[in-house]
Amino acid sequence: MYKYDQYDQAMVSARVADFRDQTRRRLEGKMTDDQFKPLRLKNGLYLQLHAYMLRVAIPYGTLNSRQMRKLAHIARTYDRGYGHFTTRQNIQYNWIKLEDAPDILAELATVEMHAIQTSGESIRNISADQYAGAAADEIIDPRPWAEMIRQMTTFMPEFSYLPRKFKIAVIAAETDRAALRWHDCALRIVRNEAGKIGFEVFAGGGMGRTPFIAYKIRDFLPTGQILSYLQAILRVWNRNARRDNIHKQRMKILVHELGEDEFRRQVEEEFQHFLALGEDFPQAEYDRIAAYFAPPPFETGLSEEIDRSDPDFALWVDQQVAAHKAPGYAIVNISLKPIGQIPGDISAEQMELVADLAERYSFDELRATHAQNLVLPHVRKEDLHAVWTALHEAGLGEANLDLVTDIIACPGLDYCSLANARSIPVAQKIAERFADAERQKDLGELKIKISGCINACGHHHAGHIGILGVDRKGTENYQLLLGGSGDEETSQAKITGPGFDEAGIVDAVERAVERYREIREPGERFLDTYRRVGMDGFKEAIYG
Amino acid sequence: MADSPSAGGPGGGPGTLEPTPGGERDWLRFRDDSAPDEPAVSLDAFLDQSNAGSVRIEAGDDVRHLAPHLERLRLVEIDFPKFRDGRGFSSARVLREMGYDGEIKATGEVLVDLIYFMRRCGFDSFAPDVPLDRADVESVLNRYPHVYQHAADGAVPIWQLRHG
Ligand code: HEM
Ligand code: SF4
Numbered sequence: 001m002y003k004y005d006q007y008d009q010a011m012v013s014a015r016v017a018d019f020r021d022q023t024r025r026r027l028e029g030k031m032t033d034d035q036f037k038p039l040r041l042k043n044g045l046y047l048q049l050h051a052y053m054l055r056v057a058i059p060y061g062t063l064n065s066r067q068m069r070k071l072a073h074i075a076r077t078y079d080r081g082y083g084h085f086t087t088r089q090n091i092q093y094n095w096i097k098l099e100d101a102p103d104i105l106a107e108l109a110t111v112e113m114h115a116i117q118t119s120g121e122s123i124r125n126i127s128a129d130q131y132a133g134a135a136a137d138e139i140i141d142p143r144p145w146a147e148m149i150r151q152m153t154t155f156m157p158e159f160s161y162l163p164r165k166f167k168i169a170v171i172a173a174e175t176d177r178a179a180l181r182w183h184d185c186a187l188r189i190v191r192n193e194a195g196k197i198g199f200e201v202f203a204g205g206g207m208g209r210t211p212f213i214a215y216k217i218r219d220f221l222p223t224g225q226i227l228s229y230l231q232a233i234l235r236v237w238n239r240n241a242r243r244d245n246i247h248k249q250r251m252k253i254l255v256h257e258l259g260e261d262e263f264r265r266q267v268e269e270e271f272q273h274f275l276a277l278g279e280d281f282p283q284a285e286y287d288r289i290a291a292y293f294a295p296p297p298f299e300t301g302l303s304e305e306i307d308r309s310d311p312d313f314a315l316w317v318d319q320q321v322a323a324h325k326a327p328g329y330a331i332v333n334i335s336l337k338p339i340g341q342i343p344g345d346i347s348a349e350q351m352e353l354v355a356d357l358a359e360r361y362s363f364d365e366l367r368a369t370h371a372q373n374l375v376l377p378h379v380r381k382e383d384l385h386a387v388w389t390a391l392h393e394a395g396l397g398e399a400n401l402d403l404v405t406d407i408i409a410c411p412g413l414d415y416c417s418l419a420n421a422r423s424i425p426v427a428q429k430i431a432e433r434f435a436d437a438e439r440q441k442d443l444g445e446l447k448i449k450i451s452g453c454i455n456a457c458g459h460h461h462a463g464h465i466g467i468l469g470v471d472r473k474g475t476e477n478y479q480l481l482l483g484g485s486g487d488e489e490t491s492q493a494k495i496t497g498p499g500f501d502e503a504g505i506v507d508a509v510e511r512a513v514e515r516y517r518e519i520r521e522p523g524e525r526f527l528d529t530y531r532r533v534g535m536d537g538f539k540e541a542i543y544g
Numbered sequence: 545m546a547d548s549p550s551a552g553g554p555g556g557g558p559g560t561l562e563p564t565p566g567g568e569r570d571w572l573r574f575r576d577d578s579a580p581d582e583p584a585v586s587l588d589a590f591l592d593q594s595n596a597g598s599v600r601i602e603a604g605d606d607v608r609h610l611a612p613h614l615e616r617l618r619l620v621e622i623d624f625p626k627f628r629d630g631r632g633f634s635s636a637r638v639l640r641e642m643g644y645d646g647e648i649k650a651t652g653e654v655l656v657d658l659i660y661f662m663r664r665c666g667f668d669s670f671a672p673d674v675p676l677d678r679a680d681v682e683s684v685l686n687r688y689p690h691v692y693q694h695a696a697d698g699a700v701p702i703w704q705l706r707h708g
Pocket of ligand 1: 046048053085087092164182184205206208209250410411416456457458
């Protein structure tokens with residue numbers, strides 16, 4: 001894992017002092033709330049319905065046990081004893097006092113963490129494949145580049161006030177576990193015919209009220225030129241985006257309006273310019289960073305056997321464990337979706353338990369996923385039973401990864417001031433409806449994603465089944481969408497028809513799911529069936 | 545609007561100075577030469593008038609049009625109609641990349657916390673709509689010990705410090 005040197009530490013500490021000073025000036029009335037807002041947003045501090053929310057960055061979703069314990073400590077000391085993992089591999093605290101925020105940032109800085117650029121019109125935390133460095137199917141660990149990008153994009157002066165937020169994701173596998181093409185800019189490491197690695201570059205994706213799937217704008221970019229290329233993209237957007245309407249300022253709108261080809265042409269022109277300026281980090285810096293991501297000292301000669309005699313354990317292994325690149329090891333997914341709980345929420349005690357497990361069984365590494373779950377990336381197969389037992393006892397033993405109850409949901413009207421409708425209770429009711437383990441297993445992979453308004457924080461555009469909360473004459477109403485995906489075959493979900501009330505949406509989901517069961521062909525997932533039969537194959541079953 | 549109105553205005557509270565654009569002792573001007581006194585004209589007017597030396601850049605203007613005229617250019621004023629409109633940051637940096645070394649002045653809604661980043665982009669004088677607190681500006685300018693990337697200020701980025 002990356003470790004700060006004196007420079008990184010000095011920058012994060014300076015940021016704490018900076019924010020302390022900004023908060024002081026705000027509290028002294030030297031700044032209006034309007035002027036303070038973008039400053040606090042760049043430190044991840046949102047004003048929600050009931051309190052401030054603080055979003056802490058987990059760069060490319062990687063953290064260690066010490067950091068996780070600090071997150072638990074913050075939950076206990078400054079919040080109500082829990083935290084919430086988000087769809088961008090960050091963690092949020094929902095009950096923060098403005099006066100405490102500088103102290104929390106200072107605590108985070110002691111474990112090499114921060115909230116820099118986790119909201120506001122800035123270059124956000126870089127997300128990555130949660131299996132990076134462990135996945136059997138990856139070309140190379142993408143995190144050294146993610147860390148380089150993190151450094152270059154931290155306090156980037158030219159992009160101090162971007163038109164809107166800018167989200168970057170990086171992966172290095174064929175399988176997309178990071179919802180790549182829903183990002184403003186997405187990078188996938190590929191190998192070309194000459195055996196060299198480089199980036200496939202996508203730009204102009206995003207959800208929100210006008211969803212766009214990112215276009216591929218480069219087939220192959222040498223890895224050493226990525227920082228120039230990113231700056232070129234950012235400059236084209238910063239100079240040319242509209243500034244008159246906040247809803248039309250995301251880069252996706254510019255790419256769409258210019259057209260993919262013209263956008264690409266402008267980026268390439270600016271790229272040549274940046275290359276000449278010598279903006280890219282040298283090989284020596286890549287090597288320095290990459291050394292921190294060297295594979296941990298995996299043992300050899302380990303057993304591949306897993307004792308499946310305990311049926312509950314076997315069920316969990318089948319659902320939660322993924323293939324690791326090192327023999328004898330496995331990737332463990334920890335579900336933060338126990339039936340009836342709030343998706344992504346975790347208590348301080350659970351955080352500490354997970355930290356202990358990481359330290360003891362996973363080379364001190366943890367990952368957060370965009371589906372609001374956690375990962376122990378490097379567990380010996382012979383330790384799986386012990387890990388499961390500990391998780392199970394802590395209420396973290398749910399075996400539902402990618403199943404119908406592994407629901408993504410935004411905070412919705414329970415917390416969010418922009419919400420039209422509640423998301424959490426709908427997620428809970430759906431999970432309860434489908435709680436039966438046999439039924440879930442029979443239904444197979446089925447991703448439900450719920451947003452409380454068109455901002456789409458809950459990724460409803462990318463749900464196999466999406467649910468969108470809308471306001472219908474002052475009452476909460478839910479639209480049903482089908483056919484979205486955030487994987488390598490990205491697609492945008494479509495609205496089925498008229499909306500439903502809260503009880504009605506749960507029934508409608510069940511009707512759609514049952515329809516799938518009736519008409520599926522062998523081996524088809526829900527999404528495959530939808531793609532084969534289209535909306536018409538479902539509509540009647542849903543609306544009768 | 546910007547900083548506390550009670551501390552602002554000419555002859556405001558202690559530590560508060562009204563910036564006097566063009567004044568030699570202006571603490572918001574970071575240049576040694578004397579300030580150009582000719583009024584800045586719009587980009588279109590500048591491109592039309594072969595003798596103009598000062599130009600005013602609105603947020604949507606493309607400073608690359610100035611490339612053939614750098615010789616006669618002494619002052620570029622870049623306006624920030626709203627602090628959230630960040631186009632001016634690119635305009636300044638592009639000008640410096642073209643080799644322009646005359647004055648670049650930020651006007652409009654220029655806030656304390658922006659000045660540090662503006663300096664890095666090549667701005668070397670400031671004429672905010674609303675006066676700034678000098679102590680706050682100095683503290684913001686000295687906040688960060690290092691930088692992570694090149695910009696127009698010649699600061700050596702951390703990656704270069706690491707590798708000598
Ligand atoms: C509760 C306070 C929150 C507020 C006020 C808020 C606000 C917003 C807004 C306004 C957008 C639309 C941005 C745009 O269209 O340009 C957005 C998008 C988004 N938010 Fe949130 N959000 C909140 C919480 C969350 C949480 C808890 C998550 C993660 C679970 C999240 C993840 C996202 C994602 C993934 C998007 C879509 C990004 C895209 O458009 O590409 N947000 N949010
Ligand atoms: S989707 Fe809407 S309701 Fe949900 S968190 Fe985002 S802004 Fe709030």
